[in-house]
Amino acid sequence: MEHEGRDRGERVTMEEIVRAQLGVGAAERFLPLIRPSVGFAVRTDLPDSGSVIGSLPRTTESFQWPHYDGQPMVLLAQLDCGQAAHLLGDAWTLPADGYLLFFHDDDFAAEFSFDLGDDGCRVVHVAAGSGGLRHESNGPVMPALPLEAFTLPSVPTLVDAEADQAVDGDAIALINLAEALSGLLPTPRHRLLGWCDTGGTPQPKGHRPLLQLEAEAGTAWGEIVNVSFWIRDEDLRAGNLGNVRRSYEVA
Template sequence: MDLGPLRAAIGAAGGVPADLAEAVLALVRPAVELAVVEHDDEENPAVVADDDEEDPAVVADDDEEDPAVVADDDEGQLAGVYGGLPVGDAWPEFEGEPLVLVARLDCAVLAGLLGPAWTLPAGGSLLCFNDRRHRDGAGACRVVHVPDGAPTVEAPEGAQVIPALPLGAWPGLSLPVLMAAELAEWRSRDLPGVADALDALRPVVPYAPHQVLGWLDDSYYPSLTGVRPLLQLEGEEGTAWGECVRIAFVLPEEDLAAGRLDRVRVVYETA
């Protein structure tokens, strides 16, 4: 990670001790920023098509064009889909109700953008399912890894299907929140200094409405300890989340390091 611009931003703000500045910079994490982008459906393998004979999750092998890369560099790489239909063998349920697929992520693209920070599979897709009633108990969400080439699954009766929206991806950075446990010692020594350092960094590390890895924003419920965010998402067209404005799929620290997905939980931010 190039922390030069961040170090310069803290220095320009003035008043933050050098050792405190370095302590805050040491906590900066790599992340991937996601955003819904416009893209031609005919060229975008991430957009779910109505043709059952074509698997929209499979990137074509045509060497003349890489469909995983958007032509305009400013749009970043295509890293999957917000919503759409899942791929795999079955549509997961919670207490007899079908979950909602909120995102399908391309592992190869994320692995390329994150490098060693990406400890999950380097191929295939991650399917992120959430309970549409926003319950938060164990089983109220699922993150499932499926290989490339898995068939599209039809929506069961009563399932909510979010319109498929292609997601562009950019490498980015993520900052801890002021009350992060990792900053507890520094807060006890110099709370204003910690706040000043983070304030100086905010313009350099902009807010990402959709983000992979990085730090979990505050204001999520329930408050869980010892977890890392896998994916944070804001509501988009077709989600109808009501007072819920953002959700996050989180994993225990040790599970993320081990690439384990069976203990994923979901937390919510409300307006």
């Protein structure tokens, strides 16, 4: 109850800031664009966290490790669906239990097309009750980095066309709003759903971020500094993980 009260209080404060910065008319157009999301922070003192970067996945005996070009893909992250459902409520339309596993081709060499498909990534759901089995990989395994999860509204920025339309193209208003909200809504290093946090990341048309990951010490991504998995709105509503795309930035 204390957590819910704090969330409501922060929502009221956020709405007050938006109205003060944008004015009533623009604020009423802007506020519906704010999306629920889950922020993650690495917490090495949470070894039993259900959400983690790297590690070996919790799977079933029938699990088939995904491959790209004949080689095992690398597991970038696994997220606890029950945790996401608890934090996001009705905004979480994917499975409410089990785990989501986020895979990428090991050397980030797979060619991809936002329109035609993406063989370089996989997002796989494994059912509840699979937490006791760790599936071994024939490929590289990143060290486990446990994640602490917390609710965090996500606000569109200058690069989001909808935000620009809401304020009639007033870029200065959006910059000032971002500065005013920065103390209340810090940008997490890793985010589930929400808006894109990295302005330089290519954004596939008609998609929204499913998971955004920043490189951490020990993740061994070479020059890759962040990876984003993208999903279409209709696939998110339907719980379809078969059309996920990915993009990334190089240092």
